[in-house]
Amino acid sequence: MSQAEVHSIDALRDLRAALAVYGEDVLAALGAADAEIRRTVQWLQQDRPYFWQEQIKRRRERVATAKADLFRLRLQKTPEHHPSLAEPKERLRLAEAALQDAERRLMLTRKWQPALQQAVIEYHGAVQRLKDAASADVPRAMALLTRIVEALEAYLQVQPPDGRGSGIARATPEMESIARDVLDREAAPASPPAPEEAP
Protein backbone atom coordinates (compact mmCIF):
# COMPACT_ATOMS: atom_id res chain seq x y z
CA MET A 1 0.00 0.00 0.00
CA SER A 2 1.31 3.51 -0.80
CA GLN A 3 2.10 5.74 2.15
CA ALA A 4 -0.70 8.21 1.75
CA GLU A 5 -0.85 10.92 4.34
CA VAL A 6 -3.59 13.32 5.01
CA HIS A 7 -1.99 15.31 7.79
CA SER A 8 -4.50 18.02 8.41
CA ILE A 9 -8.18 18.43 7.80
CA ASP A 10 -7.74 22.15 8.50
CA ALA A 11 -5.35 22.43 5.57
CA LEU A 12 -8.04 20.96 3.33
CA ARG A 13 -10.59 23.41 4.69
CA ASP A 14 -8.21 26.33 4.06
CA LEU A 15 -7.57 25.10 0.55
CA ARG A 16 -11.30 24.89 -0.11
CA ALA A 17 -11.73 28.48 1.13
CA ALA A 18 -8.82 29.61 -1.07
CA LEU A 19 -10.44 27.93 -4.05
CA ALA A 20 -13.69 29.76 -3.35
CA VAL A 21 -11.87 33.12 -3.26
CA TYR A 22 -9.98 32.20 -6.41
CA GLY A 23 -13.19 31.35 -8.28
CA GLU A 24 -14.82 34.62 -7.17
CA ASP A 25 -11.76 36.67 -8.14
CA VAL A 26 -11.55 35.07 -11.57
CA LEU A 27 -15.23 35.64 -12.31
CA ALA A 28 -14.97 39.24 -11.05
CA ALA A 29 -11.93 39.97 -13.25
CA LEU A 30 -13.55 38.40 -16.31
CA GLY A 31 -16.83 40.19 -15.58
CA ALA A 32 -15.04 43.56 -15.39
CA ALA A 33 -13.36 42.86 -18.74
CA ASP A 34 -16.70 41.89 -20.29
CA ALA A 35 -18.22 45.14 -19.01
CA GLU A 36 -15.38 47.14 -20.62
CA ILE A 37 -15.94 45.30 -23.89
CA ARG A 38 -19.67 46.04 -23.85
CA ARG A 39 -19.04 49.70 -23.02
CA THR A 40 -16.49 50.13 -25.81
CA VAL A 41 -18.51 48.23 -28.42
CA GLN A 42 -21.60 50.31 -27.66
CA TRP A 43 -19.57 53.54 -27.77
CA LEU A 44 -17.93 52.57 -31.06
CA GLN A 45 -21.11 51.39 -32.79
CA GLN A 46 -23.68 53.83 -31.47
CA ASP A 47 -21.98 56.99 -30.23
CA ARG A 48 -18.98 57.50 -32.52
CA PRO A 49 -20.52 57.39 -36.00
CA TYR A 50 -23.10 60.01 -35.03
CA PHE A 51 -20.50 62.10 -33.16
CA TRP A 52 -18.05 62.24 -36.08
CA GLN A 53 -20.71 62.83 -38.72
CA GLU A 54 -21.91 65.80 -36.69
CA GLN A 55 -18.35 67.00 -36.25
CA ILE A 56 -17.71 66.79 -39.99
CA LYS A 57 -20.84 68.86 -40.64
CA ARG A 58 -19.78 71.52 -38.13
CA ARG A 59 -16.19 71.61 -39.30
CA ARG A 60 -17.23 71.97 -42.93
CA GLU A 61 -19.23 75.00 -41.88
CA ARG A 62 -16.16 76.41 -40.12
CA VAL A 63 -14.05 75.85 -43.24
CA ALA A 64 -16.68 77.62 -45.34
CA THR A 65 -16.77 80.53 -42.89
CA ALA A 66 -12.97 80.78 -42.83
CA LYS A 67 -12.86 80.75 -46.65
CA ALA A 68 -15.54 83.43 -46.83
CA ASP A 69 -13.63 85.61 -44.32
CA LEU A 70 -10.45 85.27 -46.34
CA PHE A 71 -12.27 85.99 -49.59
CA ARG A 72 -13.87 89.10 -48.10
CA LEU A 73 -10.49 90.41 -46.89
CA ARG A 74 -8.97 89.84 -50.31
CA LEU A 75 -11.78 91.86 -51.87
CA GLN A 76 -11.02 94.69 -49.43
CA LYS A 77 -7.46 94.88 -50.72
CA THR A 78 -6.70 98.13 -52.58
CA PRO A 79 -3.41 99.88 -53.50
CA GLU A 80 -3.87 101.99 -50.35
CA HIS A 81 -5.25 99.29 -48.05
CA HIS A 82 -3.40 96.03 -47.39
CA PRO A 83 -5.28 94.05 -44.74
CA SER A 84 -3.21 91.29 -43.15
CA LEU A 85 -4.22 87.89 -44.48
CA ALA A 86 -1.96 85.90 -42.14
CA GLU A 87 -4.53 85.42 -39.41
CA PRO A 88 -7.50 84.39 -41.61
CA LYS A 89 -5.21 82.09 -43.59
CA GLU A 90 -4.12 80.43 -40.35
CA ARG A 91 -7.77 80.08 -39.26
CA LEU A 92 -8.58 78.44 -42.60
CA ARG A 93 -5.59 76.11 -42.28
CA LEU A 94 -6.68 75.05 -38.78
CA ALA A 95 -10.31 74.59 -39.86
CA GLU A 96 -9.25 72.40 -42.80
CA ALA A 97 -6.95 70.36 -40.56
CA ALA A 98 -9.77 69.86 -38.05
CA LEU A 99 -12.10 68.74 -40.84
CA GLN A 100 -9.51 66.28 -42.16
CA ASP A 101 -9.03 64.94 -38.64
CA ALA A 102 -12.78 64.37 -38.23
CA GLU A 103 -12.99 62.60 -41.61
CA ARG A 104 -10.02 60.41 -40.65
CA ARG A 105 -11.60 59.54 -37.31
CA LEU A 106 -14.92 58.63 -38.89
CA MET A 107 -12.97 56.34 -41.23
CA LEU A 108 -11.12 54.84 -38.21
CA THR A 109 -14.46 54.35 -36.41
CA ARG A 110 -15.73 52.32 -39.36
CA LYS A 111 -12.45 50.42 -39.62
CA TRP A 112 -12.46 49.53 -35.91
CA GLN A 113 -15.99 48.13 -35.83
CA PRO A 114 -15.13 44.74 -37.42
CA ALA A 115 -11.57 44.83 -36.02
CA LEU A 116 -12.84 45.20 -32.45
CA GLN A 117 -15.31 42.35 -32.95
CA GLN A 118 -12.41 40.17 -34.10
CA ALA A 119 -10.29 41.20 -31.10
CA VAL A 120 -13.19 40.33 -28.78
CA ILE A 121 -13.55 36.90 -30.38
CA GLU A 122 -9.82 36.29 -29.86
CA TYR A 123 -10.08 37.49 -26.26
CA HIS A 124 -12.97 35.11 -25.54
CA GLY A 125 -10.90 32.28 -27.00
CA ALA A 126 -8.01 33.17 -24.68
CA VAL A 127 -10.13 33.23 -21.51
CA GLN A 128 -12.53 30.40 -22.27
CA ARG A 129 -10.51 27.76 -20.42
CA LEU A 130 -10.27 29.94 -17.33
CA LYS A 131 -13.96 30.81 -17.50
CA ASP A 132 -14.83 27.11 -17.66
CA ALA A 133 -12.46 26.41 -14.77
CA ALA A 134 -13.94 29.13 -12.57
CA SER A 135 -17.56 28.29 -13.31
CA ALA A 136 -17.36 24.47 -13.34
CA ASP A 137 -13.98 22.96 -12.40
CA VAL A 138 -13.37 25.04 -9.28
CA PRO A 139 -16.83 24.37 -7.78
CA ARG A 140 -16.29 20.68 -8.57
CA ALA A 141 -12.91 20.72 -6.80
CA MET A 142 -14.48 22.49 -3.81
CA ALA A 143 -17.27 19.93 -3.66
CA LEU A 144 -14.69 17.16 -3.80
CA LEU A 145 -12.71 18.69 -0.93
CA THR A 146 -15.96 19.03 1.03
CA ARG A 147 -16.70 15.34 0.53
CA ILE A 148 -13.17 14.34 1.56
CA VAL A 149 -13.30 16.54 4.68
CA GLU A 150 -16.77 15.24 5.61
CA ALA A 151 -15.67 11.65 5.13
CA LEU A 152 -12.56 12.19 7.25
CA GLU A 153 -14.57 13.98 9.93
CA ALA A 154 -17.09 11.15 10.01
CA TYR A 155 -14.26 8.68 10.38
CA LEU A 156 -12.68 10.71 13.20
CA GLN A 157 -16.02 10.76 15.02
CA VAL A 158 -15.64 7.05 15.59
CA GLN A 159 -11.83 6.91 15.50
CA PRO A 160 -10.39 10.05 17.18
CA PRO A 161 -6.77 10.89 16.39
CA ASP A 162 -4.39 9.63 19.01
CA GLY A 163 -3.56 12.57 21.32
CA ARG A 164 -3.08 15.10 18.55
CA GLY A 165 -5.89 17.52 19.41
CA SER A 166 -8.97 18.42 17.44
CA GLY A 167 -8.63 19.60 13.85
CA ILE A 168 -5.29 17.91 13.26
CA ALA A 169 -5.55 14.42 11.85
CA ARG A 170 -2.50 12.44 10.95
CA ALA A 171 -2.99 10.11 8.07
CA THR A 172 -3.67 6.52 8.71
CA PRO A 173 -4.17 3.84 6.11
CA GLU A 174 -7.89 4.11 6.83
CA MET A 175 -7.87 7.85 6.14
CA GLU A 176 -5.91 7.34 2.97
CA SER A 177 -8.48 4.82 1.88
CA ILE A 178 -11.35 7.18 2.68
CA ALA A 179 -9.84 10.07 0.69
CA ARG A 180 -9.01 7.77 -2.21
CA ASP A 181 -12.52 6.35 -2.25
CA VAL A 182 -13.95 9.84 -2.60
CA LEU A 183 -11.57 10.57 -5.49
CA ASP A 184 -12.42 7.25 -7.12
CA ARG A 185 -16.13 7.94 -6.93
CA GLU A 186 -15.56 11.37 -8.47
CA ALA A 187 -13.42 9.94 -11.27
CA ALA A 188 -15.82 7.11 -12.10
CA PRO A 189 -18.01 7.81 -15.14
CA ALA A 190 -21.69 8.15 -14.34
CA SER A 191 -23.38 4.83 -14.88
CA PRO A 192 -26.26 4.86 -17.37
CA PRO A 193 -29.76 4.46 -15.90
CA ALA A 194 -30.96 0.89 -15.71
CA PRO A 195 -33.49 0.04 -18.40
CA GLU A 196 -37.04 -0.21 -17.14
CA GLU A 197 -38.35 -3.70 -16.94
CA ALA A 198 -41.34 -4.57 -19.09
CA PRO A 199 -44.47 -5.13 -17.01
Added chain:
Amino acid sequence: MANAKVLAGATRLKQTIRILNDHWLLAEESWSDVVRRRFEDAHLAPLSPAVDAAVVGMQKLAEVLDQVRRDCSDRSELS
Protein backbone atom coordinates in the same frame (compact mmCIF):
# COMPACT_ATOMS: atom_id res chain seq x y z
CA MET B 1 -1.80 53.41 -21.91
CA ALA B 2 -3.79 50.19 -22.10
CA ASN B 3 -7.29 49.96 -20.63
CA ALA B 4 -6.72 50.26 -16.88
CA LYS B 5 -9.73 48.21 -15.74
CA VAL B 6 -8.85 45.25 -17.93
CA LEU B 7 -5.19 45.44 -16.88
CA ALA B 8 -6.29 45.55 -13.24
CA GLY B 9 -8.25 42.36 -13.89
CA ALA B 10 -5.16 40.69 -15.37
CA THR B 11 -3.14 41.72 -12.31
CA ARG B 12 -5.90 40.35 -10.07
CA LEU B 13 -5.75 37.01 -11.90
CA LYS B 14 -1.99 36.78 -11.35
CA GLN B 15 -2.38 37.62 -7.68
CA THR B 16 -5.23 35.21 -7.04
CA ILE B 17 -3.45 32.23 -8.63
CA ARG B 18 -0.35 33.06 -6.57
CA ILE B 19 -2.42 33.09 -3.38
CA LEU B 20 -4.09 29.80 -4.32
CA ASN B 21 -0.69 28.23 -5.02
CA ASP B 22 0.56 29.45 -1.63
CA HIS B 23 -2.42 27.76 0.06
CA TRP B 24 -1.75 24.63 -1.92
CA LEU B 25 1.88 24.59 -0.76
CA LEU B 26 0.66 24.84 2.84
CA ALA B 27 -1.82 22.02 2.31
CA GLU B 28 0.87 20.01 0.56
CA GLU B 29 2.99 19.99 3.72
CA SER B 30 0.30 18.11 5.58
CA TRP B 31 -1.25 16.25 2.67
CA SER B 32 1.62 14.76 0.70
CA ASP B 33 0.42 11.49 -0.75
CA VAL B 34 -1.13 9.78 -3.73
CA VAL B 35 -4.40 11.51 -3.03
CA ARG B 36 -2.67 14.90 -3.12
CA ARG B 37 -1.07 14.18 -6.48
CA ARG B 38 -4.36 13.03 -7.95
CA PHE B 39 -6.14 16.11 -6.69
CA GLU B 40 -3.40 18.39 -7.95
CA ASP B 41 -3.24 16.82 -11.40
CA ALA B 42 -6.99 16.86 -11.87
CA HIS B 43 -7.97 20.16 -10.30
CA LEU B 44 -5.08 22.53 -9.64
CA ALA B 45 -2.46 21.94 -12.33
CA PRO B 46 -4.74 23.07 -15.19
CA LEU B 47 -5.44 26.42 -13.51
CA SER B 48 -2.04 28.10 -13.95
CA PRO B 49 -1.83 27.69 -17.76
CA ALA B 50 -5.45 28.83 -18.02
CA VAL B 51 -4.58 31.97 -16.02
CA ASP B 52 -1.45 32.57 -18.14
CA ALA B 53 -3.48 32.37 -21.37
CA ALA B 54 -6.17 34.63 -19.94
CA VAL B 55 -3.63 37.22 -18.75
CA VAL B 56 -2.07 37.38 -22.22
CA GLY B 57 -5.56 37.69 -23.75
CA MET B 58 -6.53 40.46 -21.32
CA GLN B 59 -3.32 42.39 -21.96
CA LYS B 60 -3.96 42.26 -25.73
CA LEU B 61 -7.58 43.27 -25.22
CA ALA B 62 -6.52 46.18 -23.00
CA GLU B 63 -4.22 47.46 -25.76
CA VAL B 64 -6.96 47.17 -28.39
CA LEU B 65 -9.59 48.92 -26.24
CA ASP B 66 -7.17 51.75 -25.58
CA GLN B 67 -6.25 52.05 -29.26
CA VAL B 68 -9.95 52.22 -30.17
CA ARG B 69 -10.48 55.04 -27.65
CA ARG B 70 -7.47 56.98 -28.91
CA ASP B 71 -8.32 56.56 -32.60
CA CYS B 72 -11.99 57.37 -32.32
CA SER B 73 -12.00 60.17 -29.71
CA ASP B 74 -11.62 63.86 -30.29
CA ARG B 75 -8.41 65.28 -28.83
CA SER B 76 -10.50 67.36 -26.43
CA GLU B 77 -12.17 64.19 -25.08
CA LEU B 78 -8.83 62.57 -24.24
CA SER B 79 -7.41 65.46 -22.21
